[in-house]
Amino acid sequence: MAQQATTPTRTARLGRTIGPQPATVSGAVLLLPGGQEVSARRPSPGPAAAALRALGRRLVRAARDEGLAVHVVRYRYRGWNGGEAHLAHDAAWAADEAVRRYGDVPVCLAGLDMGGRAALRAGGHDAVGSVAAIAPWLPEDDVAASPEPVKQLVGRKVLIVHGTNDERTDPELSFRYAARAKKANRDVCRFEVHADRHGLRQYRDEVSSLVADFVVGTLFGRPLSRPVQDALAAPPPLGLRMPLAAGFGRSLRQR
Template identity: 40%
Template sequence: MTSHPTAFAPRTPVEPGPALDMSGPREHARAVVLLLPGGRATSVAPARRGLAHLRMVPFARAISWSTRGHEVAVWTLRYRVRGWNGDAQDPVRDARWALEEARRSHPGAPVVLVGHSMGGRVALRLAGEPGVVGVCALAPWIEAGEPAPRPGATIVIAHGDADRVTDPRSSAAYAARIGASFVPVPGETHTLLRRPVFWTRLVTAFVTTALQPAAHAR
């Protein structure tokens, strides 16, 4: 995602709160997977179930299937607004709220974050949060000077080399700087639609590995 001038429209007096689409146990799950959709650099328009949200649906279904029988809660976050919005970092605030909800509903459960584009940036920002054991960032939006997360979580960054929305070179350099794994995806664009089976397998394999033994304990 390329940078845009930081200009903000007035916010509405009462903004809707963030929301979660949930599958799996509602209480006392052994693990939680939180999916973080993309968005825009600047927008205070309410976030709805648009294309960015729908892009996460196949991943949510595949993760639910691959962890069936292991009491894993799979959540997709719906942000309050569509944009990152400069220093406001609106989606980071919303994702922190979701992590608090995970700790409240599923005390002690490890959390894996899976984010696309802006959601990938959010996931990387929260990699050092308590309880987060893994981050899978897909075509993330990486800016110059992006802070390195606190150590602890396993991190993989995957990026298509034909992406013209976010920069795969920035992802590769950031992964090298923080010691994360980087997976180049030949021929793939920002939409992740040219190699959907590859992406699904990458995400489900990462999630199940990051959650062992929690997701597979009997």
């Protein structure tokens, strides 16, 4: 009898370390690319992945001499795929893998688009101390279904940043999510990038500087910039509609 062909088991993996491999790793950032709502296809590199790698290089520069390891997560599937939540499971696997490789170090999940949803959903992992979601794809509110969970974020610091003219992921949905999350966890802030769209290209330097300030501060105990401190401390809606000022990156480099 002829043997049936077996389908290879897909596994998630971490991309190689962005920048030089630290001699001693004291913290890790796992970068989560975007995806699709439904797809069983393998992810393929694209402009979004290139943007994440650029952000990774910015993080490496910001954390010079801190022992930061930065990896892009390679998903098993391109799609979230309903209740399977494949991207969130792969994000949690990546946190496990970071602990296996580096030991008991703090981990930050930073995701773009559907990767932002994965970062928020997997933020309850024991190793994760902070989450950054950039232009996150979040589902419509549906009173007949369970809302997107937020309680897993208790004890974590959370940053959401979204362009007000995003044509692909609704910024109002990320505001509603942030408002629910803020009720469970006071350490949630959200920045709005005025008139910018999904790729956040108009204010790319400001966005990457904001994320770097948040990530390095939460991982290594550096003081957060005053705008981030103010956003975390402000009651809603003020701290959830904080405008990202033009020149944010330049002002940080001058400190």
